[in-house]
Amino acid sequence: MSSKLFAPIKLRELELANRVVVAPMCQYSAENGNMTDWHMLHLGSLSNSGAGLLIVEATGVEPEGRISLGCPSLANDENEAAMKRVVTACKRYGTAKIGIQLGHAGRKASCTRPWEGKSASEPLKSDTGAWPTKGPSAIPFAADWHVPSAYTIPEIETLKAKFVDATKRADRIGYDLIEIHGAHGYLLHEFVSPLSNKRTDQYGGSLENRIRLPLEIFAAMRAVWPKHKPLGIRISAVDWVEGGLTIEDSVFFAQKLKDAGCDFIDVSSGGNDPHQKIALRPGYQVPFAEAIKKATGMTTMAVGLITEAEQAEAIVADGHADMVALARGFLDDPHWAWHAAWKLGADVPVSVQYARATLKTWPPAKRYTEMPKAAE
Ligand SMILES: Cc1cc2nc3c(=O)[nH]c(=O)nc-3n(C[C@H](O)[C@H](O)[C@H](O)COP(=O)(O)O)c2cc1C
Secondary structure (H helix, E strand, C coil), rough: CCCCCCCEEECCCEEECCCCEECCCCCCCCCCCEEEEEHCCCCCCCCCCCCEEEEEEEEEEHHHCCEECCCCCCCCHHEEEEHHHHHHHHHCCCCCCCEEEECCCHHHHHHHCCHCCCCCCCCCHHHHHCCCCCCCCCCCCCCCCCCEEEECCCHHHHHHHHHHHHHHHHHHHHHCEEEEEECCHHHHHHHCCCCCCCCCCCCCCCCHCCHHHHHHHHHHHHCCCCCCCCCCEECCCCCCCCCCCCHHHHHHHHHHHHHHHCCCCCEECCCCCCCCCCCCCCCCHHHHHHHHHHHHHCEEECCCCCCCCHHHHHHHHCCCCEEEEEEHHHHHCCCCHHHHHHCCCCCCCCCCHHHHEEEEEECCCCCCCCCCCCCC
């Protein structure tokens, strides 16, 4: 059998060795928005996981757009230098292409690291470093959360400029791809969802108005991001709440993104309302990716409770999605893609330093990476 999961895919000029993606994962281990040695260990390991693409965690386009004090930002030269150190090492020694998730946490910014909250992240207090948050409307995520101030039009213009600045920095760092964070109840999702956006100007009301900001940001970023590099977005396809976003809304949004030149949609869901009722089961978000792919022809990435090689293979082989992203699966097994390839009888990129592992555990992989090059 020739694996479809391990078949290469091209996004613009970027060639991925396979369709396995390491999903973005916050590490809450940055200092002053700067990546640390933890990121070197974590991303260094996952850049050698066999996945075709590794997407770096949610990164704020401004310090106030970070989820927590431990999240990275890409807003100044210090942030850029700290990130470049890590990404250069991953590109030099790793086998995966590397992308970054750029976003803004909106009304869900200014939170604790998850292990500092009672059961999960919770809003910071003034004595633990809270900062003022902003959102589409002055509506908190939940009763005991920060009440954001509603973006003014001049503030929206400044925000767009920050996305553009971070995009230029991402290019200088050497990222191969950008994924805009438009999911999980963070700022851009807050604008798109009728649950959090009650504006009466051109950025609120109708679906066309609610998707205006992410589309404007997409266009502004696309204008400065090199033509050969892919730019995509992660969305929450549904809110899992009555009166919230539906898959029909997301298909409409996806079509507009496609028209704007979006290269892929990473299809997640939820995160914008504590009352959400998610029907959790293996691959529970795959039908959303499939619906978007079928209706628009967009290149899609499926994510969420995908853990097994055969399951991932079927998602791609049966045409439900073009790529499959895993988060927790890669924390559990940083060589998940090696092991999936072995099960599926496929070829997978292995760094030369680890080549002997392949001799020991399965027929040698044919595709070794090139010998390390001088850092760019
Ligand atoms: C530790 C951790 C951190 C995460 N951080 C992010 C993030 O930075 N951006 C994002 O869009 N999703 C984030 N997620 C969600 C994952 O990318 C993924 O969508 C989710 O975990 C479902 O996939 P899984 O079942 O393979 O874990 C995170 C998940 C985990 C477990």
